[in-house]
Amino acid sequence: MSTPDLPHHPHPAPHPAFASPASPPPTADRDPRAWIAPTLATLLLLVLGPAALLLGGLSAMATDSCGPDDCSQALETALSLIYGTLFFGSFLTFGAWLTSWVLPWTRRWSALRAWLAVASLLPPLFVLLLVFTLPQG
Secondary structure, eight states, X not given: OOOOOOOOOSSOOXXXXXXXXXXXXXXXXXXXXXXXXXXXXXXXXXXXXXXXXXXXXXXXXXXXXXXXXXXXXXXXXXXXXXXXXXXXXXXXXXXXXXXXXXXOSBGGXXXXXXXXXXXXXXXXXXXXXXXXXOOOO
């Protein structure tokens, strides 16, 4: 009984289960400047965040001259806005800042990444605006 001649391959093809994973080819869609907007937002937040927290926290001293019951409604409203923005705005700031970093670094997401980086700066800027324009008590 003779065996049929089988083609002899020096290196048989590996089984697909044991093949090394192919890395995705670099695409032209990759944005080489994707890091700029989140980095600028991070650097600005390192300055604006603590300043807004410190000055916003100290803004309650604006009621020292008028007492707790005799302050104007405009001052009370401004203080409520400051403290509300410090609390709820921190979630907006963190969410927008984090999303600007984790979006895919492709050109498709460049505009949204830049807008989110800018949006992350708005709550601390709003608090600082309110602090520096507090009405008379």
